[in-house]
Amino acid sequence: MLKNLINTFKELDKLTFKIMKYGLKFCFAICILSAIILGTYNLFGLSPFLYYIGISLLRISIIFSIEFIICGLVVDGIKKQAI
Numbered sequence: 838m839l840k841n842l843i844n845t846f847k848e849l850d851k852l853t854f855k856i857m858k859y860g861l862k863f864c865f866a867i868c869i870l871s872a873i874i875l876g877t878y879n880l881f882g883l884s885p886f887l888y889y890i891g892i893s894l895l896r897i898s899i900i901f902s903i904e905f906i907i908c909g910l911v912v913d914g915i916k917k918q919a920i
Contacts, residue, residue: 845910848913849910850913850916853912853913856909857905857909860901860905861902861905861906863901864898864899865898867897867901868895868898868899871891871894871895872891872895874887874891874894875891
């Protein structure tokens with residue numbers, strides 16, 4: 838199972854892999870921003886609004902990263918006519 842997943846990522850089309858890579862970097866940047874906002878809230882406790890913004894950004898970054906991975910695999914499967 839794990840070998841199949843690793844081979845699937847190794848055999849991705851270059852353009853699909855590039856889009857996935859940049860998409861995951863973007864999601865990681867959103868995650869870092871979320872961590873900074875949550876750290877600010879934790880240190881200073883200014884407003885619960887900061888907490889909700891930080892948690893929402895964290896959830897969005899996780900959802901986007903999963904979508905980039907799944908959509909990249911599906912698009913690659915469609916290009917190779919495997920699906």
